Every structure is written in C-alpha cells, then in structure tokens.
Amino acid sequence: MIAWPPKAAPRIQPIGAERSAECAAIHAASFLHPWQEADFEQLFVGPGTVADGAIEEKEERLAGFIISRIAADEAEILTLAVAPNWRRRGVATQLLAPHLAALAVNRASSIFLEVEAENAAALALYANFGFEKVGERKSYYRAAGAEPKPALVMRRVLL
Template identity: 60%
Template sequence: MFSLFAKTPATSTRHIGAERSAECATLHASSFAYPWGEADFEQLLAAPETYAGGAVEASESKLAGFVLSRCALDEAEILTLAVEPAWRRNGIGRNLLGSHLAGLAAKGISRVFLEVDEENHAARGLYASFGFRQVAERKAYYRSADARQATALVMRLDMA
C-alpha cells in the first residue's frame, strides 16, 4: 500500500493516543523482528505514564512514524521509535525525536534512557546526534529474526 505513496510526504509531529494503536502495530511490525500487537499499543498509549508522538502525513493523516516513552518522576525511557520503511532517511526520525525530546523537557524530564541493538547503526547515528551516550551494555539481550543474539547498548541523555 505504501508503495503508492513512496515519495516522502510532508509530515507534522503531534501527540498521539490509543486511536493510533492499529497504525503503530503495523509500523512496528514492519520495523522489528518481534512486533508488538495492537492490544499492546492500546494499553501503552492509554497509560498515563506514556508520552507518545507521531509524525503524521499531511494530506491523508497516515502515520509516518511514532515514538513512545514511559515517564517516571523526572526520568523517561524511550520504549520504541519507528519510521515507515519507504519514508526513511528523509529527516522524519530526526524531527520526531527532536520534538519528542523537547516535549519531555517541557514536562520536566531531566534524563532520558533507551536501549538499542549495537548493530542498529541507523538508530545509533540518530541517537548520537542528539547527544545520547552509552552508559551500559546488556549481552545477548535481543534475539534477531536470524536467531542472532545481539547486545543492547543502554544510552542516556541528560537534558540541558
């Protein structure tokens, strides 16, 4: 379906809620070997501690990307982030993460954590460009589709 819209669209970033659960599940399935289901997203997006942003395509309101964090006191953990595969490498991820971090800062969050597969060079490049730095690693933390056991890097960003 997305091949009909392969040209990267103009997007705007905005808060998303449980009404976007099905789209998040579809996008997650196209981005990760072990996808989360629609019910998982419904639960997450309805939870008060979740802070979620979406990059929404202007003309048809399709979800081009999303990012979800869980907040506790002044800390947040980015749980997942994904951009529609056909529309990657066009700045959507950067815009999405930038506005998400600004929103977290406005909520009083002072530290943000996340885990990323050490082989995920795209995501690592994105996080590094926002100043995330590695603070720990978890060996054999992920199981990839080809049964590879991958190391997770734990990254931290201290908000200015």
C-alpha cells in the first residue's frame, strides 16, 4: 500500500538525548503506556544504547525512531515508533535496515524484541526483517479496564 500524498523520505541518523521530547511525543501517539521525556533522557545516556531517528528534511522534525540496548552479544529492541502522519511510507523499514547493521557492528549476534501478539503492523514488519517467534508471554500488556494481552518474543540471528 502506498501512502498519499508523497513526501520526501526522511534521512536516517543516530540520535541522542536532544531528541527525548520528540521521542516521548511520538511514543505517546503510539502506545497505551507512554514513556516520559525523562525516561528517554535516561535511556539515551545508559550503557549499550543504540538509537536511530528518521529526520524529515524540511523542518528537521523527528518522524520516527528505534532504540535498542546491547548487553554482551545480545541486543534488544526496546522501542520502535513512527509518527502517525508518517506511517505506511517505509519509515520503519528505512530505520530498521541501518539499525540492525549498527547492532551487528557493535557485536550483537542476536536481537530480541517483544511485541503485542495482535500488533499486525509490527508483526508484518519484523517478519520482513527475518525475525521469528521464539516465545510468548501471557498477560504481558495490561491496560486499565481491558483484558491483558499476550506478547510474542521474537529473535533474529545476525552473525
């Protein structure tokens, strides 16, 4: 599916704490349990963090981001989100390719992530990148007044 109207593809680059407020805004538009700006600030300065952002060229705004953490030879994708007005334009795909390469350069041999079992968009995206289901956590995502939802644990072997 092609999103319309067309927009110039954002450029992908490593990001740091200076983008915390924008990450928090996109996260809040993407998840039921938003992370605060201070959460992102802490994450960016933590050990083993690798973060990439998609920057739209016109106003230098963040269109999406991905943040992982490496410990020993394993990496975990902690969060990935694209601003609603940028979805279905290939931004997550553009983010993931160089991000996985950066994790490999930083000696991660396998990458894990957790994703809500009903998140069809994310599941299709991760399948495109060779992630496979290796486990399931029942009642992982909890929202007030709603049934707890299971999460899938997915892995991609890099090396």
